[in-house]
Amino acid sequence: MTIIVTGGAGFIGSAVIRQYMQQTNHTVVNVDKLTYAGTAESLKCVAGNPRYRFERLDVCDLAGLRRLFAAYRPDAVMHLAAESHVDRSIDGPAAFVETNIVGTSVLLEAAREYWNGLDAAGKQRFRFHHVSTDEVFGALGATGLFTEETPYRPNSPYSASKAASDHLVRAWHRTYGLPVVISNCSNNYGPYQFPEKLIPLCALRALDGKPLPVYGKGDNVRDWLYVDDHARALRLILSSGKVGETYNVGGRSERTNLEVVKAICAIVDELRPDDRIPRHESLITFVQDRPGHDERYAIDARKIERELGWTPEETFESGLRRTVQWYIDNAADWQRVTSERYALERLGLKATS
Numbered sequence: 234m235t236i237i238v239t240g241g242a243g244f245i246g247s248a249v250i251r252q253y254m255q256q257t258n259h260t261v262v263n264v265d266k267l268t269y270a271g272t273a274e275s276l277k278c279v280a281g282n283p284r285y286r287f288e289r290l291d292v293c294d295l296a297g298l299r300r301l302f303a304a305y306r307p308d309a310v311m312h313l314a315a316e317s318h319v320d321r322s323i324d325g326p327a328a329f330v331e332t333n334i335v336g337t338s339v340l341l342e343a344a345r346e347y348w349n350g351l352d353a354a355g356k357q358r359f360r361f362h363h364v365s366t367d368e369v370f371g372a373l374g375a376t377g378l379f380t381e382e383t384p385y386r387p388n389s390p391y392s393a394s395k396a397a398s399d400h401l402v403r404a405w406h407r408t409y410g411l412p413v414v415i416s417n418c419s420n421n422y423g424p425y426q427f428p429e430k431l432i433p434l435c436a437l438r439a440l441d442g443k444p445l446p447v448y449g450k451g452d453n454v455r456d457w458l459y460v461d462d463h464a465r466a467l468r469l470i471l472s473s474g475k476v477g478e479t480y481n482v483g484g485r486s487e488r489t490n491l492e493v494v495k496a497i498c499a500i501v502d503e504l505r506p507d508d509r510i511p512r513h514e515s516l517i518t519f520v521q522d523r524p525g526h527d528e529r530y531a532i533d534a535r536k537i538e539r540e541l542g543w544t545p546e547e548t549f550e551s552g553l554r555r556t557v558q559w560y561i562d563n564a565a566d567w568q569r570v571t572s573e574r575y576a577l578e579r580l581g582l583k584a585t586s
């Protein structure tokens with residue numbers, strides 16, 4: 234198969250591409266604009282592989298996409314390219330509307346034109362897999378789980394833009410017959426995640442002995458999934474998911490943000506002891522909450538477990554330890570990233586200042 238993966242230079246897309254290169258014979262065309270969140274480092278190990286191609290392109294560029302579809306004649310598209318950070322969406326929603334909504338509609342149109350020109354067998358084989366988030370469902374209270382039937386109630390500009398893109402994908406299936414699958418996953422963590430997100434931010438700050446900002450009281454709950462488990466789920470959904478269906482993906486690992494940060498601190502205490510900071514927990518600082526901060530997300534992943542036989546391999550404890558160890562081993566690279574592109578500062582408060 235030849236698969237176009239959009240956003241392949243990002244955190245999850247690069248994990249998917251590494252798996253495709255290491256575990257299959259597929260050809261992958263990585264279509265990525267290389268925004269601040271994209272990095273070539275994460276794909277260094279596959280860069281020389283003749284089955285891997287990189288095309289620097291904005292998913293809003295219809296002419297460029299048409300050219301790529303014609304040149305590579307893909308069997309599938311896995312669409313991950315997005316603006317992905319809630320705090321940035323609060324400071325500047327326009328880029329989220331542009332990439333996540335407009336970009337998805339442009340990609341759908343390019344895929345539809347190409348798909349219309351395929352023969353019957355090619356048409357049947359083709360898949361458009363849209364990668365989305367559990368945040369589209371809004372916030373849960375203390376109990377309950379998001380299922381595939383949960384109504385959409387997004388609360389942040391990020392989740393609203395992802396919800397809109399999910400609706401477009403569904404409409405392109407219902408109206409034009411484009412063979413789509415959609416997946417909605419909980420919070421991912423693991424190597425190569427851009428350090429604006431909670432786990433790498435706190436791991437890198439703890440290693441530097443800097444204060445660890447925890448929003449509000451730290452009692453917001455997220456479900457966490459190790460990125461390689463998500464990448465396996467995505468490959469399975471693309472190859473075996475039923476056309477027109479959506480699949481929720483989650484790790485059965487609900488934790489409050491405070492529990493996550495304390496767990497990072499305990500691992501850093503053990504793996505990188507520092508006489509000046511005997512307990513890294515002492516660096517925790519409670520800061521102003523995120524505007525509109527969703528209280529709790531939790532996923533019912535029984536459909537993908539039952540129908541496609543997927544289960545996570547990593548527990549939260551084992552995955553977090555691997556992740557913190559990875560940031561310790563690669564601290565120099567990430568210090569460069571942070572010095573060039575993001576200094577670990579607080580984002581998402583422009584609306585309230």
Ligand SMILES: NC(=O)c1ccc[n+]([C@@H]2O[C@H](COP(=O)([O-])OP(=O)(O)OC[C@H]3O[C@@H](n4cnc5c(N)ncnc54)[C@H](O)[C@@H]3O)[C@@H](O)[C@H]2O)c1
Pocket residue numbers: 239240241242243244245246264265266267268269270271272290291292293312313314315316317318332336364365366367395417418419420421422427
């Ligand atoms: N990170 C999570 O916890 C999580 C959970 C569930 C779903 N998702 C979804 O998975 C996808 C990937 O998330 P991620 O965490 O890897 O994101 P990321 O921010 O790490 O990577 C996004 C990638 O998309 C690229 N990109 C951005 N705008 C583009 C454009 N206009 N054209 C082409 N490329 C563009 C960036 O350069 C980057 O390489 C997103 O769609 C996100 O909504 C993420």
